[in-house]
Amino acid sequence: GAVVSQHPSWVICKSGTSVKIECRSLDFQATTMFWYRQFPKQSLMLMATSNEGSKATYEQGVEKDKFLINHASLTLSTLTVTSAHPEDSSFYICSARDQEGRGVYEQYFGPGTRLTVT
Amino acid sequence: GQNIDQPTEMTATEGAIVQINCTYQTSGFNGLFWYQQHAGEAPTFLSYNVLDGLEEKGRFSSFLSRSKGYSYLLLKELQMKDSASYLCAVLDSNYQLIWGAGTKLIIKP
Numbered sequence: 001g002a003v004v005s006q007h008p009s010w011v012i013c014k015s016g017t018s019v020k021i022e023c024r025s026l027d028f029q030a031t032t033m034f035w036y037r038q039f040p041k042q043s044l045m046l047m048a049t050s051n052e053g054s055k056a057t058y059e060q061g062v063e064k065d066k067f068l069i070n071h072a073s074l075t076l077s078t079l080t081v082t083s084a085h086p087e088d089s090s091f092y093i094c095s096a097r098d099q100e101g102r103g104v105y106e107q108y109f110g111p112g113t114r115l116t117v118t
Numbered sequence: 119g120q121n122i123d124q125p126t127e128m129t130a131t132e133g134a135i136v137q138i139n140c141t142y143q144t145s146g147f148n149g150l151f152w153y154q155q156h157a158g159e160a161p162t163f164l165s166y167n168v169l170d171g172l173e174e175k176g177r178f179s180s181f182l183s184r185s186k187g188y189s190y191l192l193l194k195e196l197q198m199k200d201s202a203s204y205l206c207a208v209l210d211s212n213y214q215l216i217w218g219a220g221t222k223l224i225i226k227p
Contacts, residue, residue: 043205043219093160107215109160
């Protein structure tokens, strides 16, 4: 099956620093990747849709200058949380859509990255 | 607006059957997904329905009625490992996934 990896799986950083999270599709090409954030006991919140070779589309209320997304290849998207603050502490999950040859818009999720900002 | 409703929490007994309902109102419809999410982990795909009817996959089945904007996930022969949150998500006319808040399922021995 389709596998998506994320790195790191958890990170602790100091307030004001930046953190980069990588999302990779391991056995398929993903023209579209999604970045979600999930706070405890809440559902997934879509932050942005990342398309390979073009600018990401951000959801309303998500600061594009704070959450930098780069989708430079068909297998890699990165999310950089710039000038992180404690309120950015959350579980960040990426997913990738494998559309080629499947015909189903199923999203495969990475294992998630738990970010703690102190 | 777009809206997906599912119960916040349900409790069931090991070995029993439980049905988790999901109702939706979205701009367009291109299918409905059910995902399972254990605490602290990412969601995993369970099922996809785009046509009316029941899709059976082992102990799990998913039903869809597009005219009623309704789906349910049926879990049979419940096991303790089925304790998790179950997320209903609809693919809208723009092929964007609209997520429900999830149903936390608690399995008791």
